[in-house]
Amino acid sequence: MKKDGTPAATIWKFNDVGHNHEAREEVKAINLEEVFATPKPERLIQRILTLASNEGDWVLDSFLGSGTTAAVAHKMGRKWIGIELGEHCHTHCLPRLQKVADGTDQGGISKSVKWKGGGGFRYYYLAPSLLKEDKHGNWVIDERYNADMLAAAMAKHEGFKYNPDEEIYWKQGQSTEKDFIFTTTQFVTVETLDKIREEMKPGESLLICCKSFQKSCENQYSEITVKKIPGMLLGRCEFGKDDYSFNIVTMPVDPDAPDFVPPGPAKETTGKKKKNAMKQRELFD
Ligand SMILES: C[S@@+](CC[C@H](N)C(=O)[O-])C[C@H]1O[C@@H](n2cnc3c(N)ncnc32)[C@H](O)[C@@H]1O
Numbered sequence: 081m082k083k084d085g086t087p088a089a090t091i092w093k094f095n096d097v098g099h100n101h102e103a104r105e106e107v108k109a110i111n112l113e114e115v116f117a118t119p120k121p122e123r124l125i126q127r128i129l130t131l132a133s134n135e136g137d138w139v140l141d142s143f144l145g146s147g148t149t150a151a152v153a154h155k156m157g158r159k160w161i162g163i164e165l166g167e168h169c170h171t172h173c174l175p176r177l178q179k180v181a182d183g184t185d186q187g188g189i190s191k192s193v194k195w196k197g198g199g200g201f202r203y204y205y206l207a208p209s210l211l212k213e214d215k216h217g218n219w220v221i222d223e224r225y226n227a228d229m230l231a232a233a234m235a236k237h238e239g240f241k242y243n244p245d246e247e248i249y250w251k252q253g254q255s256t257e258k259d260f261i262f263t264t265t266q267f268v269t270v271e272t273l274d275k276i277r278e279e280m281k282p283g284e285s286l287l288i289c290c291k292s293f294q295k296s297c298e299n300q301y302s303e304i305t306v307k308k309i310p311g312m313l314l315g316r317c318e319f320g321k322d323d324y325s326f327n328i329v330t331m332p333v334d335p336d337a338p339d340f341v342p343p344g345p346a347k348e349t350t351g352k353k354k355k356n357a358m359k360q361r362e363l364f365d
Pocket of ligand 1: 141146149165
């Protein structure tokens with residue numbers, strides 16, 4: 081058996097860590113119509129996580145597949161991050177992890193670890209790259225960004241917390257109590273600035289991100305900065321590459337509140353938090 085190097089010192093037998101058939105049965109319980117092709121048995125992942133991590137540690141599976149690693153990590157009291165680009169993220173991973181959190185998943189290692197449900201998780205979509213090159217080689221905003229998505233993305237890029245004010249349209253986000261951001265696709269004129277300036281309270285400052293603006297806006301008010309969107313981002317980020325357009329703009333309102341909270345004993349999200357969470361998620365629905 082020996083070729084080069086040291087031969088494996090350990091053999092994991094299938095009656096200890098499961099086998100392909102067992103893995104298939106586990107994922108069939110989640111989605112019978114489309115059975116994921118290459119699942120791992122939960123017992124195998126349990127062995128690996130037992131050796132490699134402790135309760136409360138983070139587990140990352142950046143090729144989530146059918147979600148086995150996240151499911152097992154959850155049942156073993158680990159925190160986890162799963163990344164998946166396939167459609168089965170919606171059809172397999174999401175329902176599976178919902179069943180894990182609400183305790184209805186009694187397959188895999190559930191019985192041996194006495195899993196009854198608990199905890200929660202957030203489910204994010206990765207946004208497309210904000211800017212793309214048009215056929216003339218100019219950088220333009222990707223048309224998949226609607227006004228809300230663009231405002232959220234700009235707030236994130238510029239270090240503001242996206243949190244649109246219900247009454248004052250130009251207060252879309254803030255970096256401090258008195259520093260605001262406003263993103264618009266309209267042409268910004270001096271009149272636009274005058275109107276906003278009238279509404280601003282002493283000590284407040286504003287960054288306006290827009291596609292284009294009247295030249296005279298530049299030095300109109302010291303407390304209002306106006307910038308053009310493609311220009312202000314280019315040079316800071318690399319755009320146009322699908323594989324690392326890492327543009328998550330659904331920033332949680334409360335970092336401790338899980339997105340999916342099972343009904344029952346787990347804590348419910350408050351009405352306001354839930355409303356905000358929904359509003360944020362809609363950006364990428
Ligand atoms: C063999 S499966 C993973 C199995 C899983 N880790 C497990 O333990 O059962 C590989 C998965 O990686 C996903 N994948 C491939 N390239 C990816 C990428 N760049 N980002 C995210 N997921 C990717 C595929 O869609 C596929 O579902």
